[in-house]
Amino acid sequence: MAMTDATSARAEDASAAVIEAKGLNLTFETNDGPVHALKDVDLTIRKGEFVSFIGPSGCGKTTFLRTIADLESPTGGTLSVNGMTPEEARKARAYGYVFQAAGLYPWRTIEANVRLPLEIMGYTRQDQAARVREVLELVELSGFEKKFPWQLSGGMQQRASIARALAFDADILLMDEPFGALDEIVRDRLNEELLKLWARTHKTIGFVTHSIPEAVYLSTKIVVMSPRPGRITDVIQSTLPAERPLDIRDSPEFIAIAHRVREGLRAGYEDNV
Amino acid sequence: MRNRFPALGPVLVVVAVILAIWYVAVIPMNAKWEYDQAARNGRELGFGEMVALTMAQDRPVLPAPHQVVIGVYEQTVGCDAVGRRMCRATTPLTLQGFGERITASFTSNRSLIYHAGITLSATLLGFLIGTGGGILLAIGIVYNRAADASVMPWAIASQTIPIIALAPMIIVVLNSIGISGLIPKAIIAAYLSFFPVVVGMVKGLRAPDAMQLDLMKTYSAAGRDVFAKLRLPMSMPYLFASLKIGIAAALVGTIVGELPVQQGGLGVRLLSGSYYGQTIQIWAALLVAAILAAGLVGIVGMIERRVLKRMGMAA
Numbered sequence: 001m002a003m004t005d006a007t008s009a010r011a012e013d014a015s016a017a018v019i020e021a022k023g024l025n026l027t028f029e030t031n032d033g034p035v036h037a038l039k040d041v042d043l044t045i046r047k048g049e050f051v052s053f054i055g056p057s058g059c060g061k062t063t064f065l066r067t068i069a070d071l072e073s074p075t076g077g078t079l080s081v082n083g084m085t086p087e088e089a090r091k092a093r094a095y096g097y098v099f100q101a102a103g104l105y106p107w108r109t110i111e112a113n114v115r116l117p118l119e120i121m122g123y124t125r126q127d128q129a130a131r132v133r134e135v136l137e138l139v140e141l142s143g144f145e146k147k148f149p150w151q152l153s154g155g156m157q158q159r160a161s162i163a164r165a166l167a168f169d170a171d172i173l174l175m176d177e178p179f180g181a182l183d184e185i186v187r188d189r190l191n192e193e194l195l196k197l198w199a200r201t202h203k204t205i206g207f208v209t210h211s212i213p214e215a216v217y218l219s220t221k222i223v224v225m226s227p228r229p230g231r232i233t234d235v236i237q238s239t240l241p242a243e244r245p246l247d248i249r250d251s252p253e254f255i256a257i258a259h260r261v262r263e264g265l266r267a268g269y270e271d272n273v
Numbered sequence: 274m275r276n277r278f279p280a281l282g283p284v285l286v287v288v289a290v291i292l293a294i295w296y297v298a299v300i301p302m303n304a305k306w307e308y309d310q311a312a313r314n315g316r317e318l319g320f321g322e323m324v325a326l327t328m329a330q331d332r333p334v335l336p337a338p339h340q341v342v343i344g345v346y347e348q349t350v351g352c353d354a355v356g357r358r359m360c361r362a363t364t365p366l367t368l369q370g371f372g373e374r375i376t377a378s379f380t381s382n383r384s385l386i387y388h389a390g391i392t393l394s395a396t397l398l399g400f401l402i403g404t405g406g407g408i409l410l411a412i413g414i415v416y417n418r419a420a421d422a423s424v425m426p427w428a429i430a431s432q433t434i435p436i437i438a439l440a441p442m443i444i445v446v447l448n449s450i451g452i453s454g455l456i457p458k459a460i461i462a463a464y465l466s467f468f469p470v471v472v473g474m475v476k477g478l479r480a481p482d483a484m485q486l487d488l489m490k491t492y493s494a495a496g497r498d499v500f501a502k503l504r505l506p507m508s509m510p511y512l513f514a515s516l517k518i519g520i521a522a523a524l525v526g527t528i529v530g531e532l533p534v535q536q537g538g539l540g541v542r543l544l545s546g547s548y549y550g551q552t553i554q555i556w557a558a559l560l561v562a563a564i565l566a567a568g569l570v571g572i573v574g575m576i577e578r579r580v581l582k583r584m585g586m587a588a
Binding site for chain 1: 484485487488489490491492493494495498502503506507509584585586
């Protein structure tokens with residue numbers, strides 16, 4: 001139970017807001033007029049939280065994650081990452097980003113793919129080798145260092161891309177539907193591993209998904225979003241324990257949270273009709 | 274280990290069919306001259322006799338394949354190519370004598386090996402200039418909007434001008450500023466070979482998708498890292514496809530460049546052959562040029578396989 005205490009202690013630390021959005025707006029100008037991808041989004045993510053963003057397509061969940069990563073620029077409101085602007089945070093290499101596709105370079109071995117950010121960030125060769133070994137072990141890919149991406153299954157490729165995002169010392173891990181393209185069995189396994197990894201690394205994780213069970217299983221906080229305009233309709237603080245075996249998904253507590261998420265999604269949908 | 278020549282059988286069949294068509298075509302092409310000769314001499318010409326004669330003319334309209342092959346032999350290690358003295362010294366021909374003849378052939382200006390060497394050196398120099406220039410131009414086009422808008426139309430326009438019209442002007446202009454010999458021919462070769470490299474490299478350097486570029490952005494990667502670690506490796510398959518076209522184009526450019534210069538090379542052999550109606554000489558030079566082109570493209574292909582295999586992208 002030591003772990004639960006540590007987790008709750010971290011959650012109670014109100015000063016450690018890692019990501020803070022206030023009145024955040026993002027409007028894309030298109031030929032068909034403005035599209036409100038994000039409207040008046042207020043959200044605080046604290047250190048060590050696992051936050052899922054869930055909602056139908058077009059609700060702005062990916063856009064919000066990309067805004068945190070400074071891959072999109074907000075058109076209004078404020079957003080701070082580690083107390084800096086998103087651009088400063090990106091330049092300070094504050095986060096690792098995992099995309100929907102593994103996006104490994106086909107001409108690099110698994111090892112060399114994981115080493116890519118380390119080379120760019122100027123780590124020493126020794127440090128590079130040690131870190132690559134460490135993170136590959138963390139995602140259980142030891143022994144596959146010399147393989148090329150096409151020699152690995154989709155699930156293993158996605159694990160390698162997570163290792164790549166973990167290789168450098170970023171406290172924040174942003175994941176955009178990383179398991180969306182994988183089958184259910186592989187996805188379950190990777191979810192379990194991701195939780196273990198989160199417990200070991202104490203990272204703050206932002207996780208975009210469109211799967212209710214995945215969001216409930218993984219998160220300490222679930223952000224329910226809805227489209228047109230993209231906005232937050234509910235923020236659910238999970239009451240599940242830190243230790244989560246897969247069969248926790250059959251517990252009444254899990255089902256209750258999943259129900260609340262579903263209600264939130266439905267409410268957002270009915271607003272639009 | 275994969276069989277590197279999986280299609281040898283079909284290739285041989287195609288070659289056999291081409292040779293058969295060629296032989297059949299030789300008969301009607303050369304028959305008129307034989308009938309005229311026979312009529313002049315006032316005698317009847319049987320069909321069998323006519324066929325045999327069309328295969329052995331000195332200046333046929335269309336030489337038979339074996340005449341071309343013998344022509345290549347005569348013009349590389351034959352007496353005509355290596356000179357009378359060397360010819361006498363090495364007759365009857367031994368293996369050692371054959372080697373001596375080939376060595377002599379490298380420096381004899383009556384030999385196709387000598388002329389092929391001249392063409393090859395200008396081709397390679399031109400290919401290097403064209404490839405280097407093409408890659409630099411492609412980088413400029415990909416990284417600079419102004420270059421993209423201004424250079425590309427000129428590059429395309431440059432390829433619409435017939436090289437045969439442009440080559441003499443390049444040679445005259447360069448000659449007037451004191452540049453002659455290898456360089457003008459290499460520049461004409463480069464002129465033809467840079468274009469496929471530009472087109473291929475622009476496509477290759479732009480091949481990374483938005484996600485791959487976003488990934489680099491999340492690392493706050495410097496421009497040179499994005500180039501060296503993403504754009505350049507991604508462009509390799511495109512580059513090699515272009516190099517194969519480029520090196521063949523460089524050979525064509527060199528041969529065209531040799532026509533007005535008349536200082537050696539396969540182009541000179543082609544032109545002098547046509548001046549004097551030496552059709553076998555023309556065809557022999559063509560065959561050597563084709564062998565040269567096939568060899569060069571083959572070498573580029575071999576390097577391509579090695580490089581892409583090391584990059585884990587072997588096709």
